[in-house]
Amino acid sequence: MRRASLVVVLLVVVAAYFLAPIVVDGRMNTVSATPLPTVSPEAMALHKSLFVADLHADQLLWGRDPLVHANRGHVDIPRLQAGNVALQVFSVVTKTPRGMNYDHNTGETDNILLLALLQRWPIATWRNLRARAVYQAQQLYDAAARSNGSLTVITTQKQFADFVARRATTPSLVGGVLAIEGLHALDGKLESVDTLFAAGFRMLGLTHFFDNEVAASAHGVTHAGITPFGRAVLQRMNALGMIADLAHASPQTVDEALALFPGPIVVSHTGVVGTCPGPRNLTDVQLQKIAAHGGVIGIGYWDAATCTIGVDAVIRAIMYAVKIVGADHVALGSDFDGGTHEPFDTSHLDVITDGLLKAGMSADDVRKIMGGNVGAFLAASLPHGGT
Numbered sequence: 001m002r003r004a005s006l007v008v009v010l011l012v013v014v015a016a017y018f019l020a021p022i023v024v025d026g027r028m029n030t031v032s033a034t035p036l037p038t039v040s041p042e043a044m045a046l047h048k049s050l051f052v053a054d055l056h057a058d059q060l061l062w063g064r065d066p067l068v069h070a071n072r073g074h075v076d077i078p079r080l081q082a083g084n085v086a087l088q089v090f091s092v093v094t095k096t097p098r099g100m101n102y103d104h105n106t107g108e109t110d111n112i113l114l115l116a117l118l119q120r121w122p123i124a125t126w127r128n129l130r131a132r133a134v135y136q137a138q139q140l141y142d143a144a145a146r147s148n149g150s151l152t153v154i155t156t157q158k159q160f161a162d163f164v165a166r167r168a169t170t171p172s173l174v175g176g177v178l179a180i181e182g183l184h185a186l187d188g189k190l191e192s193v194d195t196l197f198a199a200g201f202r203m204l205g206l207t208h209f210f211d212n213e214v215a216a217s218a219h220g221v222t223h224a225g226i227t228p229f230g231r232a233v234l235q236r237m238n239a240l241g242m243i244a245d246l247a248h249a250s251p252q253t254v255d256e257a258l259a260l261f262p263g264p265i266v267v268s269h270t271g272v273v274g275t276c277p278g279p280r281n282l283t284d285v286q287l288q289k290i291a292a293h294g295g296v297i298g299i300g301y302w303d304a305a306t307c308t309i310g311v312d313a314v315i316r317a318i319m320y321a322v323k324i325v326g327a328d329h330v331a332l333g334s335d336f337d338g339g340t341h342e343p344f345d346t347s348h349l350d351v352i353t354d355g356l357l358k359a360g361m362s363a364d365d366v367r368k369i370m371g372g373n374v375g376a377f378l379a380a381s382l383p384h385g386g387t
């Protein structure tokens with residue numbers, strides 16, 4: 001009897017261990033139950049003709065196979081195909097603080113360690129943030145290798161051009177670009193920039209939720225800017241041809257990066273203060289400075305980016321950004337699977353095309369916002385390369 005009880009307890013513990021990451025994922029990455037607007041036939045036809053691109057999703061964090069249509073979260077290849085998404089930036093998260101908030105965090109605690117243990121990541125990832133980044137990047141390459149050509153990881157201008165040409169005749173193809181949230185993942189070592197480049201990363205977010213060795217976060221404690229080490233990191237990134245992402249950066253970090261970094265800059269996922277005030281969102285002046293640098297700004301759909309959840313709020317934010325900087329610098333930056341509550345998953349992006357048309361945007365500008373701008377930006381910004 002005693003032994004039977006012990007077995008039951010053990011089975012419960014083992015089941016809980018395997019189910020915990022699924023439960024956490026399902027609770028943290030949710031979709032609003034509010035019904036979506038009906039998409040007009042005109043919008044549907046336009047959407048099918050678009051090169052759709054999204055600058056930011058954290059799909060790789062949750063242990064879901066990118067190739068399998070999941071019943072939770074927001075992004076996987078089948079749902080990208082359903083949404084006619086050509087290009088998804090897959091960002092990796094390597095450390096977030098306990099009690100994560102938008103105002104004030106330090107980097108002493110580590111939520112991702114628990115996730116790594118629950119998902120049985122390699123031992124090397126338990127204490128090494130760079131190893132966590134490389135491990136998640138490998139998951140995308142592994143999925144691409146198993147995808148029969150459906151998914152391609154893109155790291156060079158040549159690969160991007162080849163992908164665009166192939167996709168013109170096979171619209172089910174999805175391209176992935178690897179990005180990172182926060183350069184604490186360098187573990188304080190300059191040579192880690194090269195390690196990340198070799199692992200396929202092309203877009204580096206300087207900060208995430210806390211100040212790190214490179215720069216200050218919008219959600220940290222110092223509200224300072226870029227450190228001397230950070231300047232060396234930016235130099236190395238520029239030499240390698242990497243893109244800097246200023247999402248989550250403190251205002252001073254944004255200003256200093258724009259002044260210091262001659263290479264390509266994005267803000268991959270953000271809201272705009274003009275429709276939703278908050279420490280996470282960009283002011284009109286910031287929008288203008290980023291556009292003047294040639295940058296692209298990805299507008300998000302989650303509650304803290306738009307203040308309310310719904311297609312209308314997303315459209316308002318996009319239209320506002322376009323009013324401030326014009327249609328050439330605005331893009332989609334969903335933050336899907338970023339521990340976010342979203343109005344739809346990626347299979348329903350046609351509601352944005354529909355909403356923009358209904359708001360009076362021209363089909364040409366819709367084409368730019370939905371992915372044309374990101375396509376042109378990557379075509380010019382990715383490193384040259386023969387493969």
Ligand SMILES: [Zn+2]
Pocket residue numbers: 181247248269335338
């Ligand atoms: Zn983020």
